[in-house]
Amino acid sequence: MRGMFQRLCPPLKRFYSSHPYPSSRQLSIADLYSRYKSNQPITMLTAYDYITATWAQEAQCDMILVGDSLAMCSLGYSSTTDIGLDEFKYHVKSVCRAQGSAFIVVDMPFGSFESSLEKGIETAISLMKLSSKVGAVKLEVGSSQSQGKLTDYSLRLAEELCTRGIPVMGHVGLTPQRVHALSGYKVQGNKSSADSLAIFETAQELQRIGCFSIVLECVPHKISQYITSHLKVPTIGIGAGNGTSGQVLVQSDMLGMLSGQVPKFVHKYGNFHKSSVEHIRDYIKDVTERRFPDNSIEGFKVKDEVWVDFIERVEEA
Incomplete structure (x- = not known):
């Protein structure tokens, strides 16, 4: 029966520019902990939209971060603090449409949680409700201290x-x-x-209150490795050396999507900006010199009888 169906209904040739990808089971926090406990480095990458999320998913990244870095790296803002919550949510939903197994974490954008605990809770709930694929929120936490005690507001919100x-x-x-x-x-x-002790103590407090993982950004690698070795939750480093439980990079940085310098801790695996500009110039040249489109390759044919009938009808009109 199956063979007969395949003969009668062969795969359709694709004439459009996009197509769906098969779905797969999404990784859970338990899966991430399994990697962590087996000392397998956890991979994480930012994504800003359906396309960049699809790349990360097909490459089989363990985690995708919809970071507010998209403000600068995708939307042209001068700071991550410029993006509003509604605009940010638009991109979260776009990322979540990409099929794949990556565990998805979303940032809590600046201005969406600082005014009160109630506002922060409301924002977190609204982000989690954007898609069933959103597995967690990420919260930036300072190391503010007063009389020897950690006092940062974000700690209370995280708890x-x-x-x-x-x-x-x-x-x-x-x-x-x-x-x-x-x-x-x-x-x-x-x-x-x-300063380094304050970071360590903040990380310990985040673990105590129940955070399942902690990002360490731009922290000396000896400090990061020490913190990681004294925690029981995975750490994800960015500019923190290779002693953390995993790594995260901004996708536009590591692929070279934009011109200009990238942070010291970034390893550029490509130069999409340069190659993209070159490809677009090739396209412009082919169009202006009438090499594209080539009717024998990119064109569509019409049956001879249709063409003849068309000409006759036009000339009769």
């Missing part, structure tokens, strides 16, 4: 979210949303032992 069953990935070290308070995009914890 509130965890107690409500919302998976939270903490983010310490360089927190881009606080770039002004940090006086720029700088390595954290390398100037004094007090």
Whole structure:
């Protein structure tokens, strides 16, 4: 019966520019912990839309981060703090349409949670409800201290979210949303032992309150490795050396999608910007010199009798 069906209904030739991909089971936090416990590095990459998410999914990244870095890397804003929640949600939904197994984490954008715990909880819930594929939110947390105690507001919000069953990935070290308070995009914890200790203690507190994973950004590799070895949850490094439980990079940086310099910690695996401009120039040249489209390759044929009948009808009119 199956063979007969295939003969009667052969695969359709594709004349359009996109097609769906088969679905697959999405990784869970338990799957990520299995990798972590077996000392298998966890891979994570940002994605901003359906196309970049599809690339990450087909490459079989363990995790996809819909980061607010898309403000600068995809939308042309000058800072990650410029993007609004509604605009950010649009991109989250686009990423979630890509089929694949990656566990999806989404940022809590600047301005969407700082005003109150209630507002932060509401934002987190709204992000989780965008798609069943959203597995967790990521929250940037500072290392603010007062009288020897950690006092950062985001710690309290992270705890509130965890107690409500919302998976939270903490983010310490360089927190881009606080770039002004940090006086720029700088390595954290390398100037004094007090600073590095504050990062360590913040990471410990995030683990205590229930965060399932912690991002360490722009932290000296010795500090990051020490923190990782003293935690029982996986750490994801970006500019934090190879002693973390996994790595994350901004996709536009590692693929060279934009011109200009990338951060020191980025390894560029391609130069999409250069090759894309070259390909577009080739296209422009082919069009202006009438080499594209080639009717014998890219054109569609018409039956001779249809063509003759068309000409007769036109001339009779």
